[in-house]
Amino acid sequence: MTTSLPRRRDTRALRGLSAVLCAALALLPTPANAQQGEGAIEVRVREFLQREVAGLPGEVSIELSPLDPNSQLPACAALEPFLPAGTRAWGRFSVGVRCDSPVTWTAYLQARVAVVADYLVAARPLRAGQVLGPADLGQRRGDLTALSDNVLTDPTQATGHHTRIAVAAGSPLRGDMLRVPHAVRQGQTVNVLGVGAGFRVASEGRAMNNAAPGEKVRVRLADGQVVTGTAQAGGTVELAF
Structure with missing residues (x-):
């Protein structure tokens, strides 16, 4: 019958379309081969x-x-x-x-x-052991990551501190160049405060080493006993009980 010919043409057309679709799908990225942007x-x-x-x-x-x-x-x-x-x-x-x-x-x-921030520099030549004041400090702006570690950025980090070494004018100031002033000096007569739960005892003694605020210091009391406490500002040593 003549009606069978169109059906064969339709079948061939569908097969051709299916092949085209399969080829197109093969070109699309799948979850397995998708690339990270x-x-x-x-x-x-x-x-x-x-x-x-x-x-x-x-x-x-x-x-x-x-x-x-x-x-x-x-x-x-x-x-x-x-x-x-x-x-x-x-x-x-x-x-x-x-x-x-x-x-x-x-x-x-x-x-x-x-x-990029302001950092401290020596405003003039500084000698070792010098106590720094505002006139000794200058500021410069630059990339801190291009400088040595521990560069100081705030004048309060240096004012009143002692230089450990001589520093040339214009040199960036680092924390390791300075030391905190001693709160207690070796041989100094100090006030010793014993603080405990509900009581406070005061006496005097002689410091056996230098110490900055917050550092440990050994003290010989009047009776010869040696105690260890924490140095505080004003020549005071605090003992905790």
């Missing part, structure tokens, strides 16, 4: 680093180097940035990103954190 990684890393640097003084900026374009990381449901052990978000460093689901991988980006 670099932009999402950088956003998560930047958010992580912003939390890490919160509270730093001055103007903080974060720069991230792009991932290797050949990395081809599988898509991740939950990105977890982290700092390698012993690394802090300061200057140039590596920051990691790990994925645990649906696949496991770890990648690293190069980052740079700059902290």
